[in-house]
Amino acid sequence: xxRRMTLLATVSAAVLxxxxxARAQFAVIDSxxxxxxxxxxxxxxxxxxNMEQQLATAQQTFATLSHGVSDPLQASSSQFNVxxxxxxxxxxxxxxxxxxxxxxxxxxxxxGTQNFNANHVYTPAGxxxxxxxxATNANSIAGVQAASQQLYQSASSHMATMADLEDQLNxxxxxxxxxxxxxxxxxxxxxxxxxxxQASTLQTLxxxxxxxxxQQGEEKDRQNVDDVLAQDATTTPGS
Numbered sequence: 535x536x537r538r539m540t541l542l543a544t545v546s547a548a549v550l551x552x553x554x555x556a557r558a559q560f561a562v563i564d565s566x567x568x569x570x571x572x573x574x575x576x577x578x579x580x581x582x583x584n585m586e587q588q589l590a591t592a593q594q595t596f597a598t599l600s601h602g603v604s605d606p607l608q609a610s611s612s613q614f615n616v617x618x619x620x621x622x623x624x625x626x627x628x629x630x631x632x633x634x635x636x637x638x639x640x641x642x643x644x645x646g647t648q649n650f651n652a653n654h655v656y657t658p659a660g661x662x663x664x665x666x667x668x669a670t671n672a673n674s675i676a677g678v679q680a681a682s683q684q685l686y687q688s689a690s691s692h693m694a695t696m697a698d699l700e701d702q703l704n705x706x707x708x709x710x711x712x713x714x715x716x717x718x719x720x721x722x723x724x725x726x727x728x729x730x731x732q733a734s735t736l737q738t739l740x741x742x743x744x745x746x747x748x749q750q751g752e753e754k755d756r757q758n759v760d761d762v763l764a765q766d767a768t769t770t771p772g773s
Contacts, residue, residue: 622684622685622688622729622732623641623681623684623685623732623736624638624641629641630732630735630736630739631739633646633674633677633678633680633681633736634674634677634678634736634739634740634742634743635670635674635743635746636669636670636671636672636673636674636677636743637670637673638677639673639676639677641677642676642677642680642681642684643680645680645683645684646673646676646677646679646680647676648680649675649676649677649679649680649683650672650673650676653672653675653676653679654672657669663754664754667747667750667751671747674740674743678736678740681736682733682736685729685732685733685736688729689726689729692722692725692726692729695722696719696722699715699718699719699722700719702715703715703716703719
């Protein structure tokens with residue numbers, strides 16, 4: 535009986551000791567710490583996603599601000615950079631004025647000659663003042679007509695191409711293209727303003743030339759009168 539009780543006690547002690555050892559082998563889990571770590575991972579993931587979006591936006595902005603001139607704008611630029619829109623009339627004041635005075639009909643090209651031939655009725659054979667004045671006036675009229683026609687044609691072509699730029703502006707895909715188009719439009723408006731100055735100057739010079747022709751005619755009439763008076767003075771008896 536005693537031996538049996540001793541064995542039972544020994545077995546019970548061994549069982550209890552084994553159970554205690556088994557419990558010691560399991561790790562202790564901190565649920566609050568695990569939840570906090572998971573929350574941090576979620577926040578870091580969201581921040582990373584936000585940074586990726588910001589990078590994509592920055593790359594897109596850089597692309598819109600750094601690309602070259604658009605193909606449609608380059609095509610329009612080639613239409614503007616032609617002599618008919620850039621150098622319609624001579625830039626020198628002497629050559630420009632000669633168109634009005636009638637001594638520079640050649641500065642207006644073939645158009646001046648065409649106008650002269652269309653206006654022309656008769657060419658006097660003499661070299662006297664009236665004959666010379668008639669030829670000079672004919673050249674002046676044809677030259678001013680040609681210059682006016684060239685300015686008008688240039689302005690019309692400018693406006694047509696400007697309308698194309700405005701259409702491109704309405705369909706602009708980004709800020710860089712918009713800025714390029716606005717700069718080009720401003721440049722062409724400057725050219726148009728310069729041509730308006732040329733047209734105004736041409737009108738002023740033409741008005742002055744009309745007065746000049748009148749003045750020359752009056753001076754010639756006075757010269758003729760003085761020549762007659764001088765001749766009479768030399769032929770009058772007793773003078």
